[in-house]
Amino acid sequence: MIRQVDNPILEIHDLSVAYERKPVLWDVDLSLPEGQLIGIIGPNGAGKSTLLKAIMGLLPLNSGYIQINGKPLEDMRHKISYVPQRESVDWDFPTSVYEVVMMGRYGQLGLFNRPKKADKEIVMDSLRKVGMDNYKDRQISQLSGGQQQRVFLARALAQQADIYFMDEPFAGVDAATEKAIIKLLGEMSAQNKTVIVVHHDLQSVAKYFDWIILLNMRLVASGPINEAFTPELLQETYGGKLTLLTEISDLIQKHRFPNRE
Numbered sequence: 001m002i003r004q005v006d007n008p009i010l011e012i013h014d015l016s017v018a019y020e021r022k023p024v025l026w027d028v029d030l031s032l033p034e035g036q037l038i039g040i041i042g043p044n045g046a047g048k049s050t051l052l053k054a055i056m057g058l059l060p061l062n063s064g065y066i067q068i069n070g071k072p073l074e075d076m077r078h079k080i081s082y083v084p085q086r087e088s089v090d091w092d093f094p095t096s097v098y099e100v101v102m103m104g105r106y107g108q109l110g111l112f113n114r115p116k117k118a119d120k121e122i123v124m125d126s127l128r129k130v131g132m133d134n135y136k137d138r139q140i141s142q143l144s145g146g147q148q149q150r151v152f153l154a155r156a157l158a159q160q161a162d163i164y165f166m167d168e169p170f171a172g173v174d175a176a177t178e179k180a181i182i183k184l185l186g187e188m189s190a191q192n193k194t195v196i197v198v199h200h201d202l203q204s205v206a207k208y209f210d211w212i213i214l215l216n217m218r219l220v221a222s223g224p225i226n227e228a229f230t231p232e233l234l235q236e237t238y239g240g241k242l243t244l245l246t247e248i249s250d251l252i253q254k255h256r257f258p259n260r261e
Protein backbone atom coordinates (compact mmCIF):
# COMPACT_ATOMS: atom_id res chain seq x y z
CA MET A 1 0.00 0.00 0.00
CA ILE A 2 2.08 2.90 -1.24
CA ARG A 3 0.11 6.02 -1.89
CA GLN A 4 1.67 8.46 -4.35
CA VAL A 5 0.44 12.03 -3.92
CA ASP A 6 -0.15 14.95 -6.28
CA ASN A 7 2.13 17.94 -5.71
CA PRO A 8 4.31 16.18 -3.13
CA ILE A 9 6.57 18.23 -0.88
CA LEU A 10 9.11 15.39 -0.86
CA GLU A 11 9.80 12.73 -3.47
CA ILE A 12 12.28 9.88 -3.17
CA HIS A 13 13.10 7.91 -6.31
CA ASP A 14 14.74 4.43 -6.35
CA LEU A 15 16.77 5.14 -3.23
CA SER A 16 19.25 2.46 -2.15
CA VAL A 17 21.84 2.85 0.60
CA ALA A 18 24.51 0.43 1.84
CA TYR A 19 27.13 0.59 4.60
CA GLU A 20 30.37 -1.00 3.38
CA ARG A 21 28.42 -3.04 0.79
CA LYS A 22 25.82 -4.18 3.33
CA PRO A 23 22.50 -2.99 1.90
CA VAL A 24 20.27 -1.19 4.37
CA LEU A 25 17.67 0.48 2.14
CA TRP A 26 16.40 -1.07 -1.07
CA ASP A 27 14.71 0.78 -3.90
CA VAL A 28 12.63 3.15 -1.81
CA ASP A 29 10.08 5.10 -3.88
CA LEU A 30 8.05 7.55 -1.90
CA SER A 31 6.07 10.76 -2.24
CA LEU A 32 4.75 12.71 0.71
CA PRO A 33 2.06 15.36 1.13
CA GLU A 34 2.70 18.84 2.47
CA GLY A 35 1.62 20.07 5.90
CA GLN A 36 1.15 16.68 7.56
CA LEU A 37 2.55 15.03 10.65
CA ILE A 38 4.24 11.93 9.28
CA GLY A 39 5.57 9.00 11.33
CA ILE A 40 8.21 6.50 10.22
CA ILE A 41 8.00 3.17 12.03
CA GLY A 42 9.66 -0.20 11.68
CA PRO A 43 11.70 -2.68 13.75
CA ASN A 44 15.23 -2.05 15.09
CA GLY A 45 17.74 -1.89 12.28
CA ALA A 46 15.01 -1.29 9.66
CA GLY A 47 16.90 1.70 8.24
CA LYS A 48 14.76 4.52 9.66
CA SER A 49 17.68 6.71 10.80
CA THR A 50 19.52 5.83 7.61
CA LEU A 51 16.56 7.08 5.57
CA LEU A 52 16.64 10.45 7.36
CA LYS A 53 20.41 10.76 7.00
CA ALA A 54 20.21 9.86 3.31
CA ILE A 55 17.52 12.50 2.73
CA MET A 56 19.66 15.05 4.59
CA GLY A 57 22.61 14.27 2.30
CA LEU A 58 24.69 12.93 5.21
CA LEU A 59 25.34 9.56 3.54
CA PRO A 60 26.41 8.55 0.03
CA LEU A 61 23.57 6.99 -1.98
CA ASN A 62 24.09 3.78 -3.94
CA SER A 63 21.33 4.89 -6.26
CA GLY A 64 18.39 7.23 -6.43
CA TYR A 65 17.60 10.90 -6.03
CA ILE A 66 15.49 13.17 -3.87
CA GLN A 67 13.35 16.16 -4.76
CA ILE A 68 11.79 18.83 -2.59
CA ASN A 69 8.86 20.66 -4.19
CA GLY A 70 9.88 19.18 -7.53
CA LYS A 71 13.42 20.62 -7.31
CA PRO A 72 16.71 18.81 -6.64
CA LEU A 73 17.51 18.42 -2.94
CA GLU A 74 20.83 20.25 -3.41
CA ASP A 75 18.98 23.48 -4.28
CA MET A 76 16.51 23.17 -1.41
CA ARG A 77 18.69 22.46 1.63
CA HIS A 78 17.71 25.75 3.26
CA LYS A 79 14.10 24.51 3.32
CA ILE A 80 14.84 21.47 5.46
CA SER A 81 15.81 21.01 9.07
CA TYR A 82 17.07 17.91 10.89
CA VAL A 83 16.85 17.03 14.56
CA PRO A 84 19.23 14.07 15.13
CA GLN A 85 18.93 11.56 17.96
CA ARG A 86 19.74 13.27 21.22
CA GLU A 87 22.44 10.71 22.13
CA SER A 88 24.34 11.41 18.92
CA VAL A 89 25.45 14.81 20.23
CA ASP A 90 28.22 15.82 22.66
CA TRP A 91 26.23 17.60 25.36
CA ASP A 92 29.41 18.34 27.35
CA PHE A 93 30.48 20.86 24.74
CA PRO A 94 30.87 24.19 26.58
CA THR A 95 28.14 26.36 25.10
CA SER A 96 24.88 27.93 26.19
CA VAL A 97 21.29 27.14 25.25
CA TYR A 98 21.04 30.51 23.45
CA GLU A 99 24.13 29.79 21.33
CA VAL A 100 22.88 26.36 20.31
CA VAL A 101 19.58 27.82 19.11
CA MET A 102 21.43 30.67 17.33
CA MET A 103 23.29 27.96 15.36
CA GLY A 104 19.95 27.35 13.66
CA ARG A 105 20.28 30.84 12.14
CA TYR A 106 23.76 30.39 10.68
CA GLY A 107 22.43 28.72 7.50
CA GLN A 108 20.75 32.03 6.62
CA LEU A 109 23.41 34.25 8.22
CA GLY A 110 26.61 32.68 6.95
CA LEU A 111 29.21 31.71 9.54
CA PHE A 112 31.04 35.03 9.66
CA ASN A 113 28.15 37.46 9.88
CA ARG A 114 26.98 38.69 13.23
CA PRO A 115 23.38 37.91 14.17
CA LYS A 116 21.02 40.81 13.58
CA LYS A 117 18.19 41.96 15.82
CA ALA A 118 15.72 39.88 13.78
CA ASP A 119 17.85 36.73 14.32
CA LYS A 120 17.96 37.35 18.07
CA GLU A 121 14.19 37.77 18.13
CA ILE A 122 13.69 34.54 16.18
CA VAL A 123 15.95 32.70 18.67
CA MET A 124 14.06 34.04 21.69
CA ASP A 125 10.72 33.31 20.05
CA SER A 126 11.81 29.72 19.34
CA LEU A 127 12.95 29.29 22.95
CA ARG A 128 9.59 30.61 24.20
CA LYS A 129 7.71 28.14 21.95
CA VAL A 130 9.44 25.20 23.66
CA GLY A 131 9.22 26.75 27.15
CA MET A 132 13.01 27.20 27.50
CA ASP A 133 13.38 31.00 27.39
CA ASN A 134 14.22 31.09 31.12
CA TYR A 135 17.17 28.77 30.47
CA LYS A 136 18.81 30.74 27.68
CA ASP A 137 22.10 31.33 29.55
CA ARG A 138 22.34 27.79 30.95
CA GLN A 139 25.22 25.56 29.79
CA ILE A 140 23.84 22.68 27.73
CA SER A 141 25.73 20.18 29.91
CA GLN A 142 23.41 21.16 32.77
CA LEU A 143 20.14 20.23 31.06
CA SER A 144 17.90 17.22 31.60
CA GLY A 145 17.14 14.91 28.66
CA GLY A 146 13.75 16.54 28.09
CA GLN A 147 15.29 20.03 28.22
CA GLN A 148 17.98 18.99 25.72
CA GLN A 149 15.28 17.79 23.33
CA ARG A 150 13.39 21.09 23.69
CA VAL A 151 16.59 23.02 22.88
CA PHE A 152 17.09 20.87 19.78
CA LEU A 153 13.55 21.65 18.70
CA ALA A 154 14.08 25.37 19.29
CA ARG A 155 17.18 25.25 17.10
CA ALA A 156 15.15 23.57 14.34
CA LEU A 157 12.36 26.16 14.70
CA ALA A 158 14.91 28.97 14.42
CA GLN A 159 15.87 27.64 10.98
CA GLN A 160 12.36 28.48 9.73
CA ALA A 161 12.37 25.52 7.36
CA ASP A 162 9.42 23.99 5.49
CA ILE A 163 10.22 20.34 6.25
CA TYR A 164 11.43 19.06 9.62
CA PHE A 165 13.00 15.63 10.07
CA MET A 166 13.21 14.38 13.64
CA ASP A 167 14.90 11.18 14.81
CA GLU A 168 13.05 9.86 17.86
CA PRO A 169 12.27 13.20 19.53
CA PHE A 170 10.34 11.44 22.32
CA ALA A 171 13.12 9.03 23.31
CA GLY A 172 14.04 9.43 26.97
CA VAL A 173 11.89 12.50 27.66
CA ASP A 174 9.37 12.88 30.48
CA ALA A 175 5.59 12.81 29.87
CA ALA A 176 5.24 16.61 30.15
CA THR A 177 7.91 17.17 27.50
CA GLU A 178 6.35 14.57 25.21
CA LYS A 179 3.02 16.36 25.50
CA ALA A 180 4.63 19.75 24.86
CA ILE A 181 6.51 18.44 21.83
CA ILE A 182 3.48 16.80 20.21
CA LYS A 183 1.48 20.00 20.76
CA LEU A 184 4.22 22.00 19.06
CA LEU A 185 4.42 19.55 16.14
CA GLY A 186 0.63 19.88 15.71
CA GLU A 187 0.96 23.68 15.62
CA MET A 188 3.72 23.41 13.03
CA SER A 189 1.64 21.21 10.74
CA ALA A 190 -1.32 23.59 11.19
CA GLN A 191 1.02 26.24 9.70
CA ASN A 192 1.56 23.93 6.72
CA LYS A 193 4.99 22.75 7.84
CA THR A 194 5.70 19.09 7.05
CA VAL A 195 7.03 17.18 10.06
CA ILE A 196 8.56 13.72 9.57
CA VAL A 197 9.31 11.81 12.76
CA VAL A 198 11.05 8.47 13.40
CA HIS A 199 8.91 6.95 16.13
CA HIS A 200 9.12 3.85 18.30
CA ASP A 201 6.01 3.71 20.43
CA LEU A 202 3.32 1.89 18.47
CA GLN A 203 0.77 2.76 21.18
CA SER A 204 0.75 6.43 20.22
CA VAL A 205 1.10 6.18 16.43
CA ALA A 206 -2.61 6.45 15.61
CA LYS A 207 -3.04 9.37 18.03
CA TYR A 208 -0.05 11.39 16.87
CA PHE A 209 0.27 11.04 13.10
CA ASP A 210 -1.78 11.88 9.99
CA TRP A 211 0.32 9.74 7.68
CA ILE A 212 2.55 6.74 8.31
CA ILE A 213 5.54 5.18 6.59
CA LEU A 214 6.23 1.49 7.38
CA LEU A 215 9.82 0.55 6.70
CA ASN A 216 11.87 -2.61 6.96
CA MET A 217 14.86 -2.16 4.65
CA ARG A 218 12.33 -1.71 1.89
CA LEU A 219 9.22 0.42 1.92
CA VAL A 220 6.24 -1.66 3.10
CA ALA A 221 3.61 1.07 3.16
CA SER A 222 3.11 4.82 2.99
CA GLY A 223 -0.30 6.39 3.34
CA PRO A 224 -2.93 8.06 5.52
CA ILE A 225 -3.00 6.52 8.98
CA ASN A 226 -6.39 4.84 8.47
CA GLU A 227 -5.14 3.04 5.35
CA ALA A 228 -1.54 2.21 6.23
CA PHE A 229 -1.67 1.43 9.96
CA THR A 230 -3.33 -1.96 9.65
CA PRO A 231 -2.53 -5.30 11.34
CA GLU A 232 -1.70 -6.90 7.97
CA LEU A 233 0.82 -4.21 7.01
CA LEU A 234 2.31 -4.16 10.51
CA GLN A 235 2.73 -7.92 10.29
CA GLU A 236 4.54 -7.50 6.99
CA THR A 237 6.78 -4.85 8.57
CA TYR A 238 7.53 -6.48 11.92
CA GLY A 239 7.16 -10.15 10.94
CA GLY A 240 4.23 -11.86 12.65
CA LYS A 241 4.74 -11.59 16.37
CA LEU A 242 1.24 -12.55 17.36
CA THR A 243 0.97 -10.95 20.78
CA LEU A 244 2.12 -7.66 19.35
CA LEU A 245 -0.39 -7.95 16.54
CA THR A 246 -3.30 -8.61 18.86
CA GLU A 247 -2.36 -5.55 20.87
CA ILE A 248 -2.14 -3.47 17.73
CA SER A 249 -5.50 -4.64 16.45
CA ASP A 250 -6.97 -3.49 19.77
CA LEU A 251 -5.25 -0.12 19.45
CA ILE A 252 -6.53 0.40 15.93
CA GLN A 253 -10.06 -0.51 17.00
CA LYS A 254 -9.85 2.00 19.86
CA HIS A 255 -8.55 4.69 17.53
CA ARG A 256 -11.30 4.12 14.97
CA PHE A 257 -14.09 3.72 17.50
CA PRO A 258 -12.90 5.82 20.46
CA ASN A 259 -16.22 5.67 22.32
CA ARG A 260 -16.51 1.90 22.30
CA GLU A 261 -15.12 0.19 25.39
Ligand SMILES: Nc1ncnc2c1ncn2[C@@H]1O[C@H](COP(=O)(O)OP(=O)(O)OP(=O)(O)O)[C@@H](O)[C@H]1O
Nearest residue numbers: 019020024042043044045046047048049050051198
Ligand atom coordinates in the same frame (compact mmCIF):
# COMPACT_ATOMS: atom_id res chain seq x y z
N1 LIG B 1 27.60 3.89 10.32
C1 LIG B 1 27.21 2.64 10.10
N2 LIG B 1 28.09 1.71 9.62
C2 LIG B 1 27.69 0.43 9.37
N3 LIG B 1 26.43 -0.02 9.59
C3 LIG B 1 25.53 0.85 10.07
C4 LIG B 1 25.86 2.23 10.35
N4 LIG B 1 24.75 2.85 10.82
C5 LIG B 1 23.77 1.93 10.83
N5 LIG B 1 24.22 0.72 10.39
C6 LIG B 1 23.42 -0.52 10.23
O1 LIG B 1 22.38 -0.25 9.28
C7 LIG B 1 21.16 -0.86 9.68
C8 LIG B 1 20.07 0.20 9.79
O2 LIG B 1 20.39 1.09 10.87
P1 LIG B 1 19.46 2.34 11.25
O3 LIG B 1 20.11 3.01 12.41
O4 LIG B 1 19.16 3.13 10.05
O5 LIG B 1 18.12 1.57 11.70
P2 LIG B 1 16.89 2.12 12.55
O6 LIG B 1 15.66 1.59 11.86
O7 LIG B 1 16.99 3.59 12.73
O8 LIG B 1 17.12 1.31 13.89
P3 LIG B 1 16.73 1.62 15.44
O9 LIG B 1 15.24 1.56 15.50
O10 LIG B 1 17.36 0.48 16.15
O11 LIG B 1 17.30 2.98 15.77
C9 LIG B 1 21.47 -1.60 10.98
O12 LIG B 1 21.71 -2.94 10.66
C10 LIG B 1 22.71 -0.92 11.51
O13 LIG B 1 23.48 -1.82 12.26
